[in-house]
Amino acid sequence: MNKNFFVSVADLSKDDILRLMRKAESFEKEPNRNILAGKVCATLFFEPSTRTRLSFETAVNRLGGKVIGFSDAATTSSSKGETLKDTIKMVSNYADLIIMRHHLEGAARYAAEITDVPIINAGDGANQHPSQTMLDLYSVYKTQGRLENLVITMVGDLKYGRTVHSLIVGMSHFKPHFKFIAPEELRLPDIYRQFMDEHNLPYEEYVDFSEEVINQSDILYMTRVQRERFTDLMEYEKVKNVYILKNCMLAESKPNLRILHPLPRVNEIAYDVDDNPKAYYFEQAKNGVYARQAIISDVLGVG
Ligand code: CP
Numbered sequence: 001m002n003k004n005f006f007v008s009v010a011d012l013s014k015d016d017i018l019r020l021m022r023k024a025e026s027f028e029k030e031p032n033r034n035i036l037a038g039k040v041c042a043t044l045f046f047e048p049s050t051r052t053r054l055s056f057e058t059a060v061n062r063l064g065g066k067v068i069g070f071s072d073a074a075t076t077s078s079s080k081g082e083t084l085k086d087t088i089k090m091v092s093n094y095a096d097l098i099i100m101r102h103h104l105e106g107a108a109r110y111a112a113e114i115t116d117v118p119i120i121n122a123g124d125g126a127n128q129h130p131s132q133t134m135l136d137l138y139s140v141y142k143t144q145g146r147l148e149n150l151v152i153t154m155v156g157d158l159k160y161g162r163t164v165h166s167l168i169v170g171m172s173h174f175k176p177h178f179k180f181i182a183p184e185e186l187r188l189p190d191i192y193r194q195f196m197d198e199h200n201l202p203y204e205e206y207v208d209f210s211e212e213v214i215n216q217s218d219i220l221y222m223t224r225v226q227r228e229r230f231t232d233l234m235e236y237e238k239v240k241n242v243y244i245l246k247n248c249m250l251a252e253s254k255p256n257l258r259i260l261h262p263l264p265r266v267n268e269i270a271y272d273v274d275d276n277p278k279a280y281y282f283e284q285a286k287n288g289v290y291a292r293q294a295i296i297s298d299v300l301g302v303g
Contacts, residue, residue: 052122092116134292234273
């Protein structure tokens with residue numbers, strides 16, 4: 001792993017991932033440490049966020065660092081026409097670390113090329129969400145006791161869902177068997193099917209969200225249909241409620257099944273699932289603090 005940025009899961013080796021898992025475990029045991037004393041971390045969110053920004057900021061605060069940044073680019077000089085390049089150069093004058101979410105695919109990689117300040121990708125368009133993958137992997141590990149040889153079923157917006165794209169790459173080191181459930185319009189992009197073929201990863205694709213598939217799964221990874229990525233909202237209307245997980249659909253599921261969702265949810269998980277012990281999405285979001293503490297400490301080479 002290049003210690004100076006955290007842009008894509010594809011940059012991480014299996015050893016990198018396992019090291020980050022061990023670090024996350026350690027931060028969960030002891031989240032308050034003063035290892036970022038004197039460091040300023042910038043959170044630049046050009047796209048909306050609740051969990052990613054607040055868990056990164058919690059991670060920095062718990063590690064003794066200071067946070068600057070913005071959660072709404074409309075309040076910054078980018079609304080006056082300042083380029084991303086100039087914004088990154090400016091913030092590099094102020095901060096020791098830049099955590100950035102942007103609507104353009106490749107924006108974090110671009111930022112990493114124009115500054116020596118470490119960049120963490122907090123989501124770039126429909127491309128990647130690598131810090132989400134670290135908390136997803138940590139959640140899988142915590143709930144299953146292992147990462148290897150699991151049946152991972154991903155449901156919903158597999159076309160635009162960047163968390164799905166990152167998780168496929170992250171899990172690829174651990175011999176997963178994937179099942180994908182999506183309508184034709186939101187099918188997994190070709191490049192990820194090619195990736196799985198190249199890595200000899202077995203997978204099946206379905207259109208029906210059936211209990212038969214749920215019952216074979218160790219992890220059921222639900223996703224929201226990404227309204228903000230559609231250019232034609234009529235197309236969004238057609239697919240927005242295509243799959244809704246209801247508690248009754250889990251009656252025959254495996255005892256170890258856990259339901260993950262990167263959140264926010266809209267309609268794709270009924271509220272009656274929340275009380276099922278197999279629902280893990282709120283704990284998953286909490287794991288984000290520890291996974292992000294691990295990433296920050298690794299990128300900055302502290303702790
Ligand atoms: N999972 C996730 O990225 O959530 P936010 O958009 O709220 O950060």
